[in-house]
Amino acid sequence: MSERLRNILLFGLVALLIVLEGTTTMGGLFGGSWNTALGILNMGLISAILALGVNMQWGYAGLFNVGVVGFVALGGLAPVLIATPPVAAVWTAGGAFRILFALAFGAAVIAAAIFLNKRMRGKAKALAMLALLIAGFFLFRAIFDPAVNLVESYQPATHSNIGGLGLPVLVAWPVGGLFAAGAAWIIGKTALGLRSDYLAIATLGIAEIIIAVMKNEDWLARGVKNVIGIPRPVPYEVDLQQSAGFVAFAERFGSDPVTASTVVVKLLYAALFVAVLAIIMWAAQLALNSPWGRMMRAIRDNETAAEAMGKDVTRRHLQIFIIGSAICGLAGAMIVTLDSQLTPGTYNPLRFTFLVWVMVIVGGSGNNWGAILGGFLIWFLWIKVEPWGNQLMQLVTYGMADGALKTHLLDSAAHMRLLTMGLVLLLVLRFSPRGLIPEK
Amino acid sequence: MDLLNALVTLLNFVVIPAASYGAQLALGALGVTLIYGILRFSNFAHGDTMAFGTAMVILVTWWLQGMGVHLGPLPTALLALPVGIAVTAALVLFTDRAVYRFYRRQRAAPVILVIVSMGVMFIMNGVTRFIIGVEEIRFEDGERFVVTAGEFKKMTGLAEGLAFRSTQAITIITAIIVVGALFWFLNRTRTGKSMRAFSDNEDLALLSGINPERVVAVTWIIAAGLATIAGTLYGLDKAFKAFNYFQLLLPIFASAIVGGLGSPLGAIAGGFLVAFSEVGFTYAWKKVATYLLPDSMAPDSLLQLMSTDYKFAVSFAILIIVLLFKPTGLFKGKAV
Numbered sequence: 001m002s003e004r005l006r007n008i009l010l011f012g013l014v015a016l017l018i019v020l021e022g023t024t025t026m027g028g029l030f031g032g033s034w035n036t037a038l039g040i041l042n043m044g045l046i047s048a049i050l051a052l053g054v055n056m057q058w059g060y061a062g063l064f065n066v067g068v069v070g071f072v073a074l075g076g077l078a079p080v081l082i083a084t085p086p087v088a089a090v091w092t093a094g095g096a097f098r099i100l101f102a103l104a105f106g107a108a109v110i111a112a113a114i115f116l117n118k119r120m121r122g123k124a125k126a127l128a129m130l131a132l133l134i135a136g137f138f139l140f141r142a143i144f145d146p147a148v149n150l151v152e153s154y155q156p157a158t159h160s161n162i163g164g165l166g167l168p169v170l171v172a173w174p175v176g177g178l179f180a181a182g183a184a185w186i187i188g189k190t191a192l193g194l195r196s197d198y199l200a201i202a203t204l205g206i207a208e209i210i211i212a213v214m215k216n217e218d219w220l221a222r223g224v225k226n227v228i229g230i231p232r233p234v235p236y237e238v239d240l241q242q243s244a245g246f247v248a249f250a251e252r253f254g255s256d257p258v259t260a261s262t263v264v265v266k267l268l269y270a271a272l273f274v275a276v277l278a279i280i281m282w283a284a285q286l287a288l289n290s291p292w293g294r295m296m297r298a299i300r301d302n303e304t305a306a307e308a309m310g311k312d313v314t315r316r317h318l319q320i321f322i323i324g325s326a327i328c329g330l331a332g333a334m335i336v337t338l339d340s341q342l343t344p345g346t347y348n349p350l351r352f353t354f355l356v357w358v359m360v361i362v363g364g365s366g367n368n369w370g371a372i373l374g375g376f377l378i379w380f381l382w383i384k385v386e387p388w389g390n391q392l393m394q395l396v397t398y399g400m401a402d403g404a405l406k407t408h409l410l411d412s413a414a415h416m417r418l419l420t421m422g423l424v425l426l427l428v429l430r431f432s433p434r435g436l437i438p439e440k
Numbered sequence: 441m442d443l444l445n446a447l448v449t450l451l452n453f454v455v456i457p458a459a460s461y462g463a464q465l466a467l468g469a470l471g472v473t474l475i476y477g478i479l480r481f482s483n484f485a486h487g488d489t490m491a492f493g494t495a496m497v498i499l500v501t502w503w504l505q506g507m508g509v510h511l512g513p514l515p516t517a518l519l520a521l522p523v524g525i526a527v528t529a530a531l532v533l534f535t536d537r538a539v540y541r542f543y544r545r546q547r548a549a550p551v552i553l554v555i556v557s558m559g560v561m562f563i564m565n566g567v568t569r570f571i572i573g574v575e576e577i578r579f580e581d582g583e584r585f586v587v588t589a590g591e592f593k594k595m596t597g598l599a600e601g602l603a604f605r606s607t608q609a610i611t612i613i614t615a616i617i618v619v620g621a622l623f624w625f626l627n628r629t630r631t632g633k634s635m636r637a638f639s640d641n642e643d644l645a646l647l648s649g650i651n652p653e654r655v656v657a658v659t660w661i662i663a664a665g666l667a668t669i670a671g672t673l674y675g676l677d678k679a680f681k682a683f684n685y686f687q688l689l690l691p692i693f694a695s696a697i698v699g700g701l702g703s704p705l706g707a708i709a710g711g712f713l714v715a716f717s718e719v720g721f722t723y724a725w726k727k728v729a730t731y732l733l734p735d736s737m738a739p740d741s742l743l744q745l746m747s748t749d750y751k752f753a754v755s756f757a758i759l760i761i762v763l764l765f766k767p768t769g770l771f772k773g774k775a776v
Binding site: 062064066137190191194197198200201202204205206208209212213215216349350354357358361411412415416417418419420421422423425426429430433 | 539542550554555558559560570573687689745752753760764
């Protein structure tokens with residue numbers, strides 16, 4: 001079987017799985033509803049974009065980033081800050097401006113510290129930096145804390161944050177990418193010179209910090225109080241159901257308006273996501289096959305040799321780290337737009353970092369098509385393993401008498417997910433370490 | 441008197457909690473650092489090994505409690521600890537056989553082993569949740585306090601109380617015993633010496649006839665023991681929750697790296713450094729300052745540098761600062 005045919009068959013398999021999910025229940029194996037099928041497809045598209053981002057870092061350049069969840073969360077901030085309506089009261093009262101001023105001041109202190117670090121030497125440097133940082137920290141808190149109190153005391157039940165700019169939510173997608181790119185630049189500047197596993201720990205740590213900030217800084221995006229009702233780029237189901245034209249359209253397909261409206265909304269999202277995925281994929285393929293892509297792979301395979309050829313390894317690493325993280329941020333903004341809510345409590349590293357890694361490894365690291373395939377396939381499994389595990393448990397416990405063990409087994413079916421993902425990852429790494437669609 | 445009160449407050453809210461937390465981190469970091477020294481990869485599954493070991497200890501504890509066995513003033517979990525260690529050691533030895541050995545034979549790059557350990561992490565996480573669920577479990581029993589705040593106040597007549605929980609005392613004492621035993625083992629016994637030799641120079645160790653598989657197996661057993669003890673102590677001190685153990689990975693790695701990966705002494709120093717900074721930075725110093733400063737200068741804010749939710753940020757900041765100025769850690773770790 002030629003390689004091309006094999007790849008087409010693999011993608012066909014994914015398409016078949018989604019179609020089966022939409023059309024048949026097959027004894028409860030599938031959902032049999034287009035709603036869930038399209039839900040899986042939409043998140044599958046986003047997962048594919050995430051996997052592409054991580055594949056650039058790991059597959060092209062060999063950078064080990066385990067902070068994906070942080071970039072996703074940061075990207076998710078963008079729809080709130082861009083698309084939600086502005087909270088005019090906190091701006092006119094001056095609280096929001098003072099927060100911005102405090103943040104600018106904090107940044108200035110850090111910049112000054114970096115300047116001192118470069119210009120001074122020895123004990124004087126240590127003393128000067130210590131004094132600057134301590135004084136800077138307390139001054140920052142003195143400006144920042146009252147301003148935050150001012151903002152957070154404004155209508156705590158509905159607002160207590162600085163609000164957004166009220167722009168169209170699609171603008172927030174690239175902005176989410178920019179947020180993540182900014183964070184990646186800071187991390188890359190400090191941690192990329194370090195050894196590979198130190199970079200891993202550094203990204204793990206930064207991700208935890210980003211999520212801690214988003215959970216606790218209520219003035220930014222309401223923290224764990226969540227932001228709901230973020231504007232959408234597509235029409236609302238309720239509006240569709242009330243438009244006479246849409247009802248007629250739904251009747252022509254012989255479906256009731258409620259189902260038709262949810263399906264149409266999901267399809268519209270899918271169209272947007274496909275467009276984004278197509279653009280990124282096109283650019284990624286172009287980059288991978290360009291001299292730049294060859295250079296990246298050369299650096300990945302032998303850093304010393306590449307350096308001897310005059311390639312600036314650290315700079316190139318920084319570059320690809322920023323690009324890959326920006327794509328993760330973009331995907332994060334898309335997730336929040338799809339859910340039209342930001343819930344910082346749900347950013348779990350197992351779900352957003354390690355699962356994406358499984359996607360990349362299973363799909364085939366270094367190959368963009370592989371990353372996309374892995375994104376769809378693993379996401380499908382992630383969703384379906386839970387109901388399947390449930391059925392398996394029903395089957396296993398069928399003959400058992402009712403009792404503590406039976407309830408325990410039935411209850412624990414939910415944890416089959418992690419187990420299956422680990423197993424899939426280990427099996428692929430062992431028996432097909434280059435993934436389903438290997439790098440050429 | 442004010443000085444004494446300030447000192448007692450400091451002991452009560454900073455020194456004692458940080459010391460017991462530091463002991464738990466140090467034990468966890470010792471496991472990470474040993475694996476790194478011998479097997480040469482950062483084991484991402486360590487947090488979940490801790491969770492699995494603790495889950496085993498909890499199960500045995502429940503069984504013992506059901507049988508009516510108690511340790512008097514001490515928590516029953518201590519009695520269950522050897523069984524928990526044995527089961528966890530069996531599990532990690534099985535994992536090594538089934539998973540890691542293949543890559544070791546291939547001489548795979550360390551980063552591949554890290555990814556493999558990610559897969560093991562998923563599975564262990566799933567298994568632990570499967571066995572014991574995701575809820576928070578408290579399993580301490582026996583005497584709750586060595587000294588309660590009330591008793592202390594009555595005893596000394598000070599305004600501030602000093603509560604010394606028995607779990608904190610047990611943590612610190614157990615950690616001292618375990619660390620002492622570990623160092624004795626590494627420095628005095630033949631197996632321990634061969635482990636250090638293997639860690640220093642693998643090829644030379646192989647030439648001098650050290651059996652690598654034996655060294656690796658002993659390392660896994662020790663790591664499993666350390667992980668189970670650290671996890672059980674943490675669970676006794678706070679509470680057991682599978683996800684919290686996964687999150688402990690960050691401070692544990694920070695401790696191991698700050699001390700220098702591969703250096704046991706460094707892991708201990710790193711553990712305490714991280715714990716004391718985390719507690720110090722997130723503690724509200726108002727009470728201490730009120731006692732120490734004259735009334736006219738009494739602070740009106742909490743004097744808390746950071747909210748407690750940012751304790752991970754502290755361990756991470758220490759990690760970055762140490763790495764920037766001493767790239768191999770405080771105690772000269774190794775670089776693969």
